[in-house]
Amino acid sequence: MSTAAKLRYGVVVFPGTNCDTDTWHALHDVMEAPVDYIWHEDTDLDGFDCVILPGGFSYGDYLRTGAVARFSPVMNCVVDFAGKGGLVLGICNGFQILLEAGLLPGAMMRNVGQTFVCKYVNLRVESTDTPYTRAMARGAVLRIPIAHGEGNYHADETTLSELKRNDQIVFRYCTPEGEIAPEANPNGSLDNIAGICNRERNVMGMMPHPERCTDALLGSSDGRLVWESLLGAS
Amino acid sequence: MGMEPRMWRELGLSDDEFQRVVDTIGREPTPTELAMFSVEWSEHCGYPRSRTLLALFPKTGKYASRVQGEDAGGIEVAPGLTVLFKMESHNHPSQVEPFQGAATGVGGIIRDIFTMGARPIAVLNPLRFGDLDEPLARYLLRGVVNGISFYGNCLGVPTIGGELQFEEPYKGNCLVNVMAIGVVETDKIATSRAVGEDNPVIVVGNSTGRDGIGGASILASHEFGEDEEKRPTVQIGDPFTEKCLIEACLEALETGAIVGMKDMGAAGLTCTTCEMSAAGEHGMDIDLRKVPRREADMEPWEMMMSESQERMLIVAEKDREQEVLGIFAKWGLNAVVVGRVTTDGVLRVRDDGEVVAEVDAAALASPPVYQLPAEEPGYYRKNQAVDFADLPVPEDMTAVLRELLASPSIASARWVYEQYDHMVQTNTVVAPGGDAAVLQIKDYRQGIAVTTDGNGRYCYLDPYLGAQLVLAEAARNLVCVGAEPAGVTDCLNFGNPEKPDRFWQFKRCVEGLADACRDFGLPVVSGNVSFYNETPDTAVYPTPVLGVLGVLQDVRRHCTAGFKRADDVVLLIGDTREDLGGTEYLKRMHKRVEGRPPALDLDFEKKVQGVCLEAVREGLAASAHDCSDGGLAVALAESCIFGNIGARIALGDHASDVRLDARLFGESPSRIILSVRRENADRVKDMASRAKVPIAVLGEVGGDQLVIEADGGRQIATKVAEMEKIWREAIPLLMQQ
Amino acid sequence: MAKARVVITLKETIMDAQGQTVEKALHNLGYGNVRNLRIGKFIEMDLDGTAREGLQSRVDEMCRKLLANPIIEDFQVEIEQ
Secondary structure (H helix, E strand, O other): OOOOOOOOEEEEEOOOEOOHHHHHHHHHHHOOOOEEEEEOOOOOOOOOOEEEEOOEOHHHHOOOOOOOHHHOHHHHHHHHHHHOOOEEEEEOHHHHHHHHOOOOOOEEEOOOOOOOEEEEEEEEEOOOOOOOOOOOOOOOEEEEEEEEOOOEEEOOHHHHHHHHHOOOEEEEEEOOOOOOOHHHOOOOOHHHEEEEEOOOOOEEEEOOOHHHHOOHHHOOOOOHHHHHHHHOOO | OOOOHHHHHHOOOOHHHHHHHHHHHOOOOOHHHHHHHHHHOOHHHHOOOOHHHHOOOOOOOOOOEEOOOOOOEEEEEEOOEEEEEEEEEOHHHHHHOHHHHHHHHHHHHHHHHHOOOOEEEEEEEEEEEOOOOOHHHHHHHHHHHHHHHHHHHHHOOOEEEEEEEEOHHHOOOOEEEEEEEEEEEHHHOOOOOOOOOOOEEEEEEOOEOOOOOHHHHHHOOOOOHHHHHHOOOOOOOOHHHHHHHHHHHHHHHHOOOEEEEEEOOOOHHHHHHHHHHHHHOOEEEEEHHHOOEOOOOOOHHHHHHOOOOOEEEEEEOOOOHHHHHHHHHHOOOOEEEEEEEEOOOEEEEEEOOEEEEEEEHHHHOOOOOOOOOOOOOHHHHHHHOOOOOOOOOOOOHHHHHHHHHOOOOOOOOHHHHOOOOOOOOOOEEEOOOOOOEEEEOOOOOOEEEEEEEOOHHHHHHOHHHHHHHHHHHHHHHHHHHOOEEEEEEEEEEOOOOOOHHHHHHHHHHHHHHHHHHHHHOOOEEEEEEEOOOEOOOOEOOOEEEEEEEEEEOOOOOOOOOOOOOOOOEEEEEOOOOOOOOOOHHHHHHHOOOOOOOOOOOHHHHHHHHHHHHHHHHOOOOOEEEEOOOOHHHHHHHHHHHHHOOOEEEEOOOOOOOOOHHHHHHOOOOOOEEEEEOHHHHHHHHHHHHHOOOOEEEEEEEOOOEEEEEEOOEEEEEEEHHHHHHHHHHHHHHHHOO | OEEEEEEEEEOOOOOOHHHHHHHHHHHHOOOOOOOOOOOOEEEEEEEOOOOOOOHHHHHHHHHHHHHOOOOOEEEEEEEEO
């Protein structure tokens, strides 16, 4: 196991992934953490502590977003890795792939407004009991951008109850004041859900892009808090 | 098959051109050869009608530029680092099928960038349609934006800028221009020369289908009849394949095994094979049977004319094919050796071994050049004499301001750019919506700024001056964000050049642009011409659109257009005159499009820009915003809206002899509004006086209203929140209909 | 050789935003009597080979595994021999 300060990150690259270099850059250049790319055909995740499935349009989002990527060779390893407690973070398309792979419950659908949306949103931190959010304050409002056409999270009633009961909802879209309101929901997502984790809390998926606001030059550095939370993980 | 006149005429070749083909190759062409000449010598491939005039553009400037004969050109922004950029049009396809037309436009221009070894880092889209009140314009806008979004977002290239203009003359001919930017180390720029005897010629990417062949059925060796429908007249884009192509091509270039690479755009295989051969002063021998095809029964001339997307032609080093092929296989792309480079300068095309075309590559790649007649049209002189003495000055200037803020050409374009991923690649420092976008270049202190500009009305009223005003405005936008203008790409959208009045417009615009670029010291590194943008009823306004790139020595020293803090002083550098001709105000409020566009003094413009740039670089400007569409009042309103704060303005002596509507809404160029902290105001005034540029204190930032006093009265008073709502909702409300 | 045709639709309980948008567009064009418009996917494939039995269940399996997402979609399979 790595020391608390130096988790080793792996960024998975599928054909069509396009936020891999952004994620790598945020970790390597801004957070100065050890990070490598993992080609989707690689089947060896030895030595990695945290595997990230970044954003993009894996396989062109054909059929359904994430539907084809989940069958890539690397995904069997990711499932095993997660099963053994390894840290797995899915961002945007990555979140979609985790849902298709069954590592997180629910499904993602097309934005209710029918168009792709790219803009900064406000997120309320709902749970700080995850390796990805422990450096945040419960109820804090973060400014992190979204960029997606299919961020409309759906789950049936049973699943939603479970998510609530087990503190698995990690982020919700909110107003700048922290209110969970319909006008703050950019895509129709159930219960304004923007990010969730699994029951074991080692796998998280979020639609917004923390790697896009790690460097303050780009407008916000709230994304850093995700990496800073992980820095404390071991 | 013997050649009959209707054959070459249907393919778009004149009798003279056909004779020239015969003279060039010493015999009658084969059907495949005829097809090849018809596409390579067409206006959109060979530029026969514009090449002479385009030679007027300067190719050098302060920053080292690379412009020689490749798909895109660029400038060195830092030692050893080149930024390549180019703009192209996809007007006619977008009018027919807006989604795919725009999507494939993005795909095409991006290929021009990575074919030179540069990673594409941004796209901009200047778009022009008819009035948005009409369903057709809304349909086209929706389709085009969806198409750009679909393609650009999937590629992971941020769309960081563009423009929206709505004018009646664009109704039947929308203008969809697309600009792409890429970054590459100067010594790693790839070229498209085919050299080296026996070097393999490789086709990579999507298979070849019948896309874009359309009206060439004359060559079919069998009847089409109802099969006619099977020919797609529209090209279909596949951004997933292009994304994989970007990665595979850049990876393959790193191996050093690639000798030359070119993307297949207009005229596909014909263009790439003959131009690569001609550039390398070599020849090629290829067999079309080896080229992956979508439909088994495609004939050789169809293969050579096809405009199927997402294909590249690569010449690799002999014995290193496998390295290259392996990389494409890894990315799931077709890659097939289809022939070899030869030394005889001949392009030899076979179909399963049998030669179907054999022409000298250089001759094929040398279309004729035409000097077309230009004739000043009657409207021009009449219009120069128009004055506005009889134009009534409105009573309620606040109402005029509100009306202008609601004009779709001025209103917020957020409805559009929120559909584009403008943040991917994490380089976007200043996002769309302001004067110019600013991008960082990782690992470098320098950054780049880029903007696109065009003004069809000005260019219609006075092509020479209009084109210069466009360049001046683009450069002004760049200094407002803190960048020094460094290079230009152009997309020249005009009507039918065979009509002398249209050609006159083209000639005068090019001359105006060339003179202005030379004066500013800006090289035109690349560009595109789109002719024939007209229907039997109307031609588009002559619309040269410019993409201008600027360099920030330190990307952190940039500036934005919104007011920042209460008590900051609002300054105006420049001068206001009675400039009503061709303005948005004149069109929107008085329904008139006439008069002389604002006069432009290039030296004065440069001085004003210099003061702004100095103020931003010294960190003295809290905000910088230039006056353009809608004039001073609109610019002040925008700075309030962007900053979510009001301003108390008193025009006082400034241009007090100019009629009020021109003072508020006239479009005199060379004016920039700066807001500065009170303690810095004197330093900025000194900068202006040293440069001999007039500077006026207009007022101060603060409150929740924009108030403008002039001529002894309060001429404009309106809450910022109200203005913001009108400005923000104008386009969404129209699009909901 | 057999041909399979698959129609995939959102589950009845899921809100079909795309379908609603398109229904409204039709209403705007004058087709006011359109109701319950739903949009789905159509997949068609040729199946090589000789095994005539079990084709239905094989395609069903394809649907469950990849072609449809059972959390939000239903599917119908038709085999033509």
